[in-house]
Amino acid sequence: MVVSTVTNIINDINSILVPRVCFGCNAHLNRGENHLCTVCRNNLPLTEYTFNEENALDRIFYGRINIKKASSLLFFTENGIVQQLIHHLKYKNQEQIGTFLGDWYGQELKERAFLPAIDYVLPVPLHKKKLKKRGYNQVAKFAQQLAHHLHAAYHADILIKNANTKTQTAKSRIARWQNNTALYTVKHSDLLQNKNVLLVDDVITSGATMEICAKALQEVEGVSIFILSMAVVPQFQ
Secondary structure, eight states: OHHHHHHHHHHHHHHHHSOOBOTTTOOBOOTTOOSSOHHHHHTOOEEEEOSSSOOHHHHHTTTTOOOSEEEEEEEOOTTSHHHHHHHHHHHSOOTHHHHHHHHHHHHHHHHHTOSOOOOEEEEOOOOHHHHHHHSSOTTHHHHHHHHHHHTOEEOSSSEEEOSOOOOOTTSOHHHHHHHHTTSEEESSGGGGTTOEEEEEEEEESSSHHHHHHHHHHTTSTTOEEEEEEEEEOSOOO
16 A cells, blocks of 8 residues: 555656646646546547448458458547547657557457457568668557457568558559559468468558558468558548
């Protein structure tokens, strides 16, 4: 009890000296709040796109790639809370946001048994030059926590990005395919044979990045691919 009281006092002092703020609205966080204030957390736009029912995210991949199911935790909208979270995660060295979201969704997936047994969790990779510049893959912590809760193996060295391309968001899907048909390759493909693979990214906009990655993975015999992202742009309704 004494140790707990002292710890709380120290944390309160630290909060005064170096205030912790909400990544969603920049309000000061109170004791017991982490990363997001209670208001922002309650206002997070959850998709309810689960792995046990057909959803709008599944449908964007129909006729494009042969995946088992797709899911996303949050809706991404311009100037919204989720955009703030992803921005801090990608550009402000706030990797703990990935851990926070991965713990949240990983626990839900485990408790509600939405997925069959997953063997490998693979993050959409960065090119080695971008990885060196940024210092981390923004998807890594999220994917690692998912793997932990799903009792799966996390591997960041199976799916490899071969070229350091600029952002592809504004390009059409056809143009992306023309430019990037060999953008991703698979190493150690023998590990994935006849396995269930969960491919993980931060934000799905058009689905083109996931499409190209899944196309590379589908060269492996017997592989089954599930897709998951932190967020999705809600244009697929």
